[in-house]
Amino acid sequence: NYVYSYGLDLTKTFSDKKGHYENVQFKLYNASDAYYVVAEPSETEDGVYYVTGKTTDETKATTFIPNAETGKILVNGTEADEYQLTEVATDDGYNLLKDQIVVDITATDRDVIASVAGVTGMDAEAAAEIVKNYHGGIYDENGNLVTNQLDELLQVAAGAPNSEVVNGRTIGKTDLYVGAIKPASATVDKKDAAMTEDNAKVLLTVNNTKGFLLPQTGGKGLYLVTIIGVVAVAGGCYLVTRKRELHINLKQK
Incomplete structure (x- = not known):
């Protein structure tokens, strides 16, 4: 068996390079199979995680926190699926x-x-079906034909002498065929993404900007916005009134 696993190689950044990485948190959701990723943190290195399971309960999903020094998160052992990464x-x-x-x-x-x-x-029919499934011939990983197509299998079927005998039964055997690797690939927000050299992890960067945060609806935040709006409108009305008075005074003179 050939088993492949994948992961994320995430770098966290701040627009002014002054943020604290340890205050950042992510959740990872597998959209293909509808589950949240559960992972165990490394015992030796912060920001490194190993996938151990899955859950449909968001509260039980692993919270991924970057390395406090480097801002890196390494998630090892994900499946090849579609994921939603949420900060x-x-x-x-x-x-x-x-x-x-x-x-x-x-x-x-x-x-x-x-x-x-x-x-x-x-029988001949069974032998023919084998060759048919292999597109007329069976090749090894180097592209060499390892069976003489149908004739060889028919000879074995007829009981022709063979060099290998197991439990008294004649065996005609071909080698395991292993084709060339087609590397993994990935997209981030539907755009082609780079992967690590071993095609195991998707490379991505998440940047937070520093700036004005819109208040939530209701509460003190809403009152503050309302007050600022009223002051701005009042200021505008005052300027219009002053300009009108000045224009009238000049006209009278």
């Missing part, structure tokens, strides 16, 4: 990332064809 907390004074980041990973692929064994008693 749920950031440092004071910085804008929280508004939208989810959609990361879509396409799996590594390669052709693997099991070895073929023919035993005494295999």
Whole structure:
């Protein structure tokens, strides 16, 4: 079996380079299979996580926190699926990332064809079906033909002598075929994304800008905006009135 796993290599940044990475938090949701990612943090390095399971309960999902020194988050062991990365907390004074980041990973692929064994008693029809499934011939990983197509299998089926005997039954066998690797690929928000050299992790950067934060609806924040608006309108009316008075005075003179 060939087993491939993937992950995220995330770098957290701040627009003024003064934010504290340890105050940032992310959640990771697998949109393909509808679950939140559960992972265990590394015992030796902050910001490094290893996927251990899944949950449909957001409160039980792992909260990913960057390394306090480097701002890095490394998530190891994800599946090749579509994920939604959500920033749920950031440092004071910085804008929280508004939208989810959609990361879509396409799996590594390669052709693997099991070895073929023919035993005494295999009829011509069964042998023909084997060759048919292998597009007329069976090749090894170097592209060399390892079976003489149908003739060889028919000889084995007819009980022709063979060099390998298992439990008294004649075996005609071909090698396992392993094709070339088709590397994994990924997109971030539907744009092609770079991956690490081993095509295991998606590279991405999340930046928070420092600036004015709009208050939530209601409460003191709403009152503050209302007061500022009233003052601005009053100031504008005063300027218009003063200009009108000045214009009238000049006209009278």
